[in-house]
Amino acid sequence: MDWINAIMQGILVGGLYALFAAGLSLIFGVMRLVNIAHGDFIVAGSYLAWSIVHATGLNPLVSLVLVIPIAAVFGYVLQMVIFNHTLGKDILPPLLVSFGLSVILQNGLLQIFTADSRKLDAGALETASFSLLPGVSLGHFPLLMFATSVAVIAGLQYMFYRTSLGRAFRATSDDKEVALLMGLDNRKVYAAAMALCMAVVALAGVFLAIRSNFDPFMGPGRLIFGFEAVIIGGLGNLWGTLVGGVILGVAQGIGAEIDPGWQVLAGHIAFLLVLAFRPRGLFPRMN
Amino acid sequence: MAEMISRSTRASRIAGMVAIAVAAALVAAPWWGSIATERLLGEFMIYMALATLWNLLAGYTGLVSVGQQAYVGFGAYILISLALLAGWHPLLAVPVAGIAAALIAVPVAMLVFRLQGAYFAIGTWVVAEVFRLLCAQIAVLGGGSGISLPAATMKLLGESKFWREATIYWLALALGVGAVVIVYALLRSRVGLALTAIRDNETASVSLGIRIERVKFAVYVLVAGLTAMIGCLIELQKVRMSPDAAFSVNDWTAFVIFIVVIGGIGTIEGPIIGTIIYFLLREFLADLGSIYLMILGALAIAIMLLAPQGIWGFIKNRFGLSLFPTGYRVVSKE
Numbered sequence: 001m002d003w004i005n006a007i008m009q010g011i012l013v014g015g016l017y018a019l020f021a022a023g024l025s026l027i028f029g030v031m032r033l034v035n036i037a038h039g040d041f042i043v044a045g046s047y048l049a050w051s052i053v054h055a056t057g058l059n060p061l062v063s064l065v066l067v068i069p070i071a072a073v074f075g076y077v078l079q080m081v082i083f084n085h086t087l088g089k090d091i092l093p094p095l096l097v098s099f100g101l102s103v104i105l106q107n108g109l110l111q112i113f114t115a116d117s118r119k120l121d122a123g124a125l126e127t128a129s130f131s132l133l134p135g136v137s138l139g140h141f142p143l144l145m146f147a148t149s150v151a152v153i154a155g156l157q158y159m160f161y162r163t164s165l166g167r168a169f170r171a172t173s174d175d176k177e178v179a180l181l182m183g184l185d186n187r188k189v190y191a192a193a194m195a196l197c198m199a200v201v202a203l204a205g206v207f208l209a210i211r212s213n214f215d216p217f218m219g220p221g222r223l224i225f226g227f228e229a230v231i232i233g234g235l236g237n238l239w240g241t242l243v244g245g246v247i248l249g250v251a252q253g254i255g256a257e258i259d260p261g262w263q264v265l266a267g268h269i270a271f272l273l274v275l276a277f278r279p280r281g282l283f284p285r286m287n
Numbered sequence: 288m289a290e291m292i293s294r295s296t297r298a299s300r301i302a303g304m305v306a307i308a309v310a311a312a313l314v315a316a317p318w319w320g321s322i323a324t325e326r327l328l329g330e331f332m333i334y335m336a337l338a339t340l341w342n343l344l345a346g347y348t349g350l351v352s353v354g355q356q357a358y359v360g361f362g363a364y365i366l367i368s369l370a371l372l373a374g375w376h377p378l379l380a381v382p383v384a385g386i387a388a389a390l391i392a393v394p395v396a397m398l399v400f401r402l403q404g405a406y407f408a409i410g411t412w413v414v415a416e417v418f419r420l421l422c423a424q425i426a427v428l429g430g431g432s433g434i435s436l437p438a439a440t441m442k443l444l445g446e447s448k449f450w451r452e453a454t455i456y457w458l459a460l461a462l463g464v465g466a467v468v469i470v471y472a473l474l475r476s477r478v479g480l481a482l483t484a485i486r487d488n489e490t491a492s493v494s495l496g497i498r499i500e501r502v503k504f505a506v507y508v509l510v511a512g513l514t515a516m517i518g519c520l521i522e523l524q525k526v527r528m529s530p531d532a533a534f535s536v537n538d539w540t541a542f543v544i545f546i547v548v549i550g551g552i553g554t555i556e557g558p559i560i561g562t563i564i565y566f567l568l569r570e571f572l573a574d575l576g577s578i579y580l581m582i583l584g585a586l587a588i589a590i591m592l593l594a595p596q597g598i599w600g601f602i603k604n605r606f607g608l609s610l611f612p613t614g615y616r617v618v619s620k621e
Contacts, residue, residue, distance in 0.1 A: 032404075033405075034404070034405030034406060034408070034409065036353070036405075036408070036409075082588070082592070085592050086591065086592065091351065091404040091405050092345065092351055092552070093591050093592075093595060094405070095351055095405050095408060096544065096548055096587060096588075096591050097587075097588050097591050097592070099353070099541065099544060099584075099587070100545075100584040100585065100587040100588040100591070101584065101588065102584075103537075103541060103580055103581070103583065103584035104580075104581045104584040104585060104588075106580075107577035107578070107580040107581045107584070108577075108581055110577045111577045111578065111581075220412075220536065223409070224409065224412065224413055224416065227406070227409045227413075228413065231402070231406065231410075235406075261420070261423065261424055261431075262424075264416070264420060265417065265420040265421070265424075268413055268416060268417045268420070269417070271413060272398060272413070272414075272417070275398050275399075275401055275402070275410070276398060279401040
């Protein structure tokens with residue numbers, strides 16, 4: 001039963017990893033940008049929610065009505081003020097700028113919030129669970145987290161292929177110059193993509209903060225999990241990121257069951273195996 | 288008046304003479320400096336070497352790795368293993384660690400070279416994390432909490448404190464200067480010509496028969512080996528090492544990237560200038576703690592946005608100065 005339990009919990013945690021990955025996948029798909037500070041933004045989202053919850057006494061999940069819009073506006077401004085000036089043929093400028101942002105965020109959070117780890121308290125929701133099989137129980141919160149991430153990915157997928165905003169994203173991604181001729185300002189399209197990415201990041205940050213302790217330095221680890229989910233699933237495939245997240249979560253769950261020191265390592269090994277045998281990921285999408 | 292082809296410039300000849308004088312003074316440092324000076328200079332050499340090698344990878348070969356700490360830590364752990372378990376002389380372990388790292392870099396490169404651009408960067412980081420987590424599993428080397436080099440090993444470096452410190456310092460000097468010389472020589476060779484061609488126009492280079500992947504692969508493996516030797520030196524300087532310290536992305540990669548970006552990426556002078564500025568900044572601002580690191584991050588962003596070629600790139604464009612010329616130029620001679 002321990003094994004089934006480990007796999008079930010791994011699947012549900014995979015939903016959270018898919019949320020880490022969805023934002024990365026979205027902005028990579030639209031503007032070929034990989035934001036090294038992505039994980040630090042997730043953690044910053046956790047701290048933003050923590051601050052709002054402590055100032056207003058709101059339930060952490062209710063705080064999302066403030067956290068998500070703030071993060072989205074921040075993403076829009078960040079893209080307009082900084083990232084748009086770094087995008088070009090060379091991959092180095094955006095990479096280094098986001099690396100600089102990562103260092104600033106980690107140390108800024110350390111300066112403001114100290115190195116103590118914190119957690120968001122979601123009350124009874126955290127401990128509520130039901131029994132699936134004898135010995136295997138599923139928590140309401142992990143299920144909510146998983147269901148939300150499925151909904152977010154379905155929403156992004158719909159947005160990408162069925163709405164005018166999604167059309168703008170795809171057009172700009174395919175050919176920036178032609179899109180520009182058709183009246184699409186690519187800087188604004190990129191800013192909209194970053195705003196959307198940050199909204200997802202904020203949601204992930206709140207889930208992360210309810211699920212476990214967080215501290216200023218856990219961003220890079222979250223970036224790596226998100227990145228692994230993207231590569232395992234296959235670049236450019238949103239549903240693939242969900243599968244990638246689940247595979248990563250299950251690998252970590254099985255690793256932890258063998259030895260606690262193997263949890264993260266098992267996830268990395270799963271990633272390297274996929275890279276060795278399916279270098280384009282399990283469900284690559286042509287683009 | 289005759290035309291002739293020359294590689295050197297007046298500035299480069301003067302720089303060459305200054306460099307020889309500085310190197311002579313540096314070799315003599317144990318006799319004129321305190322142990323604190325020696326250690327500071329040694330640390331300077333470590334960062335200059337790491338920056339020079341990272342610059343070769345990213346600035347010339349386009350391989351932006353965020354995982355060079357994998358080889359720093361690997362080198363350190365090979366040195367500890369050989370010293371602790373086999374009683375080797377540390378100076379013998381340094382080249383062995385370099386070769387071992389070059390060998391391990393071959394399968395690693397085969398994996399991470401499947402990722403492009405920024406994804407390559409994060410892929411190298413995952414590999415470094417795997418190395419760190421594996422080292423933390425080795426109980427005989429202290430597991431997650433780390434281990435110190437035995438006193439007997441340190442004794443092999445020299446009976447007195449003076450000679451121990453001097454030996455470690457000279458090794459640092461040799462690796463620091465050696466890294467610059469190797470990269471300079473490499474860039475003046477056929478490989479350097481291929482690298483410059485790839486950097487300037489990848490498609491045209493392929494059509495001229497340059498095997499890009501092979502050149503990139505060879506540079507990655509070479510840099511891995513040299514980086515591991517620097518890792519050994521870091522271990523000798525610090526004596527005590529843990530997986531978190533040996534595989535620290537901040538210490539061995541992030542700061543190094545900032546050094547290269549500030550100094551000027553894609554130039555030989557850039558990493559040297561960047562290291563000088565980094566040490567000056569650290570001397571004056573380190574007391575600020577986390578604010579100092581925020582300033583460093585902001586500085587890197589500002590340089591990337593305003594002067595992407597860094598300080599040396601700016602000087603080079605403005606004054607046409609080159610201290611380490613790698614190209615050829617036509618000069619007229621009276």
